[in-house]
Amino acid sequence: MKKDPVKNDNEANLVEEAQKTLMGAKDWFLEDVALMKAYWHDKMGYTEAWIDANWHLVLDEGHELIDDLDEKEDAALLWLINHANNNPVPLEQCHVAGSLVEPGTYHCMSCGYDNVIETQQALAPCEVCHYGLMSTHHDEETND
Template sequence: MKTVKKDSSNHVSDSNLVEEARKTLVGAKDWLLEDMALMNAYWHDKMGYTEAWVDANWHLVMDEGQDLVEELDKKEDAALLWLINHANNNPVPLEECHVVGTEVEPGTYRCMSCGHDNIVEATQPLGSCEICHYGLLSSHDVDKA
């Protein structure tokens, strides 16, 4: 019968690896907890300052808040329009597109489906394309683009 000898050098090296891994994990946990504590303190201070400012100036927020919201909405709309026009490489800027039923000025409106030029002679609600009856037309002058 063969006896199995334990290799003591492997056992020592394995326990050293386990101990090193344990130390590394403890260090990583401590580092994470310290970072979380710093971030928590930062946001607590930042939000505390913001809350204090709002408490002190709540009448300004209430008086001017609606105007600021409307102004911000306009800026967001303009930014979104710019993004859609440029990121998608639209052939026609969206602000020059018109949907059937929209009040339009006299001019030429090109169908976005078949390309037919529909002529509007007076200010009126826009009708669908005379040829294909598509409901999206453009006042964009392709020759200028």
């Protein structure tokens, strides 16, 4: 069987064009990577230079900023838990046995018994069922 020279030339041209396309794509990709590396190097260099120049501000104000952020995160988390779960008792009114509490009435979250605390002290487990989670939340029930 005889080979068709035109077909062989076409196939050789296709292979050559594919190789050129792949080489161009590789070069284009490597140029993009180099640009991204240069951008991040410059960006991080600027950030590092700013921190080097202002390290005393970062140290002096960083602790306050972290404390403020922690308070905001805690408040947001409490709000989210209380509202997303439709908690019957807000978490900020819940107290765990062993925590220091003020005088008052602490409602057992298990059996409902009201444990009365007369002085500031560590909260003991429920006197009746020995459950360790209490609440100072008062149900707002209306009597008809």
